[in-house]
Amino acid sequence: MDALIAKGDSIQALNKKRKRVYASQSKPGQSSKPDKSNKTSASIAKNTSLPKSLRSQTDESTNATQYKHIANAKLRRNLVKTSAHIAQSQALLSDAVDLLPSEDVGFIQTDGPLEKTWRISQTDVVRAAGGEAARARLEMKLEGGPYRIRYTKNGRHMAIAGRMGHVASFDTLTGTVHNELQLGEACKDIVYLQDQSFYAVAQEKYAFIYDRDGVEVHKLKAHVSPNRLEFLPYHWLLASVGSAGYLKYQDTSTGQLVAEHRTALGACSVLTQDPHNAVLYLGHQNGCVTLWTPNLPHPAVKVLSHLGPVASVSIDPSEGGRYMATTGKDGTVKVWDCRNWKGAVREWHLRSGGKGHAEVEWSQKGVLAVGSGGSVNVYTSPSIKTPHNAASQPPLYLTHPLPSTSHRPITSLRFAPLQDVLTIGHAHGTSSILVPGSGEGGMDTGEGLDLYEGVKGRREREVRGLLDKIQPDMITLESDIVGNLAPPSKLSFTPTTTGGSGSSRAAEIPYARLSRAERLRVSGKADITEEIPSDGESVDEISGKNGKEDKEAREKRKMRGKGKSLKRYLRKQRKNVVDPAAFAKESSMSPSVFFFFLFSALAIRAKIERQKAERKAEIRRVKYGDEPQERSAALDRFKKTSKE
Known part of the structure; x- marks a missing residue:
């Protein structure tokens, strides 16, 4: 063991410095392979390597794209430099992923096979959770329901909109109420815009935008009778769909209406977005789910998901928008693989047994919540994503029954970002429950996920978002198209x-x-x-x-x-004239009939030539004033000479 430590240079004198030559620093003619004569050092060098993020940049630049097909040297040099930087960033990210714990943490662990997690109530979860996490368990009794709920991107601010016109926005961390409005008309949905400073409300006639203080800023008359709203943060687009069946995109930075699509499938009340490629998913009354982009007047994908109307649609953000969950009024829940639309990956019936309205929502860690009847059921991966032929219930993770039947129906389910909190919107207000393991623990401040963001940071992020705004034409089903150069043409x-x-x-x-x-x-x-x-x-x-x-x-x-019919006729006749041997061999008509068709073809050709000549003469007469000259006998050319 001492020899192994000595050969690995783990212990050495402080005043002794040894010059080491790494693979990236070796000369072209010098070999960087370990000495195979020393078995100890060879075994260490074979099983250990320097992380990619600690290697020199020249090693990573070899993996970068060289763009040799670009003639401009300056542009090619800048692109190669950018590509090398991207390769280095990917190496850093891969090292960080390898160093971070890969196992699922935060979920409830049982002591034995006989103990079930769904038997644990919210009282037990709150008792086992810490003091700060236990504060998220909250019941708000309100009279303007049923309510729709929406969180900001960092999960700190929450907005609610009641069917009776009650709208409020507040800070969930401090409990401060920003504003509270009584609009006096039905409010069907609410959504935050770029941050908590503005939010849009889908009211009875039009969509309105309010600021943080509750002051009406804009009245969007183009959005008539909207039922659902969605905001695309990277494109600064506000999308709405309403009773008329029109999907509309409004640019909130310029104020212009970017696109307006007629779905031709009637009134729609189901709208959600894929956070990875900004494609909108619509659920219709005929059981179809359609995928829309601003640059296509027709749906990019159309899937028949249910036998009845679609009640809710949600996209899994944990795996790049790969899975979609839908619920229908036929009482079924289906999980779809968005890479293959041949059939549902998993399908089961609602536990409540009813065929009414049901809501579905994915969390940041792939936890699926299904609310129907008077309870909310929570499922975890991979049980809901594993293909299963039978329509059996997947194993439950947690369940939460509502206090009384007066809270029905459940109209909204929202997981709070960066937190293990699920908020339920119902007829008597909102209920927040704890779902351990549902929230993402890492906080990416570059994406606007900072819970403690100040005024200066919010302003800088808003300016960067405007400068980096993606055009609506870039919204496609392929999310990797943004930020990449077009490949050289293969043709x-x-x-x-x-x-x-x-x-x-x-x-x-x-x-x-x-x-x-x-x-x-x-x-x-x-x-x-x-x-x-x-x-x-x-x-x-x-x-x-x-x-x-x-x-x-x-x-x-x-x-x-x-x-054309005439030319087709002439072509057939030309074939018979040009190839008489073939005609004599294949045709069965008499010689008199043959000569009749032959002279007919010649007469038609002569007629066409005569018409062309008359047309040219008429053009010259109109354009140049030339009089048509009739050709005389061959001796007329000597008239001029005889006169002279």
Whole structure:
């Protein structure tokens, strides 16, 4: 053991400094491999390595994209530098992920197989939780219900909107009420904008925007009778869908209406977004779920999810928007894989047994909450994401019954970001329960997830958000398209030109810069019947590897776009005249009928030529004032000479 420690240089004198040569510092001719003669050092070097984040930047730059297809040297150098920086950042992130604990923490652990977590009540959870976490367990009895709930991105501020017109916004950390309004009309939904300074309310006729003090700032007349609202933070877009069935996008930074799509599926009251690619999911009365983007007038994806109306839709934020959960009024809950829409991954019936309204919501750690009837059931992964053929209930994690039947129906479920709190909106107010393990513990301040953000930090984040705002045209199903360069075109042509000195050079020309004839040749649409073969090259070699095309196919491709009835008739007659042997072999008509069709074709051609000549003469007469001159006999050309 002492020899092993000595060979690893774990203990050495303080005044002794040894020069070490790493792989990144070795010379080109010098080998960086360990000495195989020393077995101890060889075993240490084989099983240990320097983390990627601690290596030199030159090693990481080898993995970066070189962009050799870009001709501009300055642009290519900047892109390579940016790519190397991205590679270094990814190495740092991978090292951080490896060092952080990967196992699931924060969930309730049972002592044995006979003990079930769903038997634990909220009283036991609050008793076992700390003093600060226990404060999140809260019951608010209000009279303006049923209520819709919405949190800010960092989870510190919460806004509620009651069906009877009661709207309020407050700080959940300190309990400070920002504002409280009685609007006097039905409020169907509420959503925060870029931060807690502004929020939008879907009222009876239009959508309104209020500031932190409750002052009406804007009246959005384009959003008529909205039922649901969503805000896209990276695009600064406020989306709404209402009773008319129109999905509308409003840019809150410029105030203009970006897009307006007609769903043609009737009134819609289900709207949610994928936080990773900003695609909106709509649930309709015919059981379909449609995916929408601002740049497409039709749904990008349309899925028949339920046999009845869709009640709620939610997207899992823990795995990049990979899974979707839906509930329908037919009493079923389904979990879908968004990479494959062939069928539901898991399906089960509601425990309440009813076929009424049901709400579903995912947490940041992939915990699924389903509220129906008078209770809320919570499920955890991977049981709800594992494919299962039978429509059986997945194992429960927690359950929470509402105090009384007067709290029904459950109209909203929201997990608080960065906290293990689930807030339930019902007819008599809101109820906040503790769900251990549902919230993300890490706080990313760069994404606006700072619970203790001040006024200065909020202003700087708002300015950065405006500068980095993504255009609506960038919203696609592929979330990796943002921030990447377009790859070089694969449709390139490499012509070989020979100079006067006899030297040959090959240059790749993009497909868009080719001439029309070359583009047709590359794409395989060129007319090979009109090409002149070179020496040693036959027509069959031009047509392809097989090189065998019948004469009918070549003639048909040659006459493409010339399918008028008259020309088709003339083409048929021309075929009989040009190839009399084929006519005598294949045709069964008599010679008199043949000559009748032949003279008919010749008469039609003569008529067409005469009409063309008359048309040209009329054009010249109108344009230049020329009088039509009739041609005389051949001796008329000597009249001028005889007069002279």
